[in-house]
Amino acid sequence: MKNRLLLTMLLLGFLPQLHAQGAKPGDNAAAPLFKEIAAMDKTLFDAFNRQDVDGVMAVFAPDLEFFHDMGGVKNYEQNLDATRKLFAQNMNLQRQLVPDSMQVYPVHDYGAIQTGEHTFCHLVNGKNDCGTFKFLHIWKRNGTGWNLARVVSFGH
Numbered sequence: 746m747k748n749r750l751l752l753t754m755l756l757l758g759f760l761p762q763l764h765a766q767g768a769k770p771g772d773n774a775a776a777p778l779f780k781e782i783a784a785m786d787k788t789l790f791d792a793f794n795r796q797d798v799d800g801v802m803a804v805f806a807p808d809l810e811f812f813h814d815m816g817g818v819k820n821y822e823q824n825l826d827a828t829r830k831l832f833a834q835n836m837n838l839q840r841q842l843v844p845d846s847m848q849v850y851p852v853h854d855y856g857a858i859q860t861g862e863h864t865f866c867h868l869v870n871g872k873n874d875c876g877t878f879k880f881l882h883i884w885k886r887n888g889t890g891w892n893l894a895r896v897v898s899f900g901h
Contacts, residue, residue, distance in 0.1 A: 779849040782859050782884055785891045786847070790840045790863075796832040798825070806885055806892035814899040836867035843877060856884040856891065876901070 773779045785804065792800025802825055809821040819827060831838065840863050847861035859882040866875040883895035 773849055776849070778851055778857055779847075781891065782849045782857050783847065785884065785893070786842060786859065786882075789893065790842070794839050796838070798828055798832060801828055804891075804893050806887075806894040809894060809896070811896040812898070813896075813901075815901045836869075838865060838867040840865050852883070856886045856894070858883055 789801060789804040792804070802821075805821060805824065807821055809819075809824060811819045811824050813819070816827075843862040843864060846863075847859065850858045850860075852858055860880065862877055862879050864875055864877045866873045868874070878898060879900040881895075881897040881899075882893055884891050885894040
């Protein structure tokens, strides 16, 4: 009986901590980690929307693994090549984060996990063609900031 009471007390002590890390979109929007990752997301996709290959690639870690449900897995060099080819098509490709979809979770002694949904639009015959897809990003904290180490893009 004492062990059960002790276990219950321990669990109740940990539950507020677990909940504070966020389980719903927007729950952790005021947290410093959330703000840092949101800023990195903005940096990455501002460069993407400008079709700035160097700006996009500067955010990715050298050991990048990019998993795409339709396109397979790419490393840094393969992603660099694919990004160049994509931007060369001049489709006016634009990405927007779906409001309130982003969630951020800490990864102890590594960085953070970011999940959410984003919408990509490009011109087809003079009209916007858009699709909304899910993503999971694993951010690695480095000595000077953040790098995007793993990308999982799915729901295409």
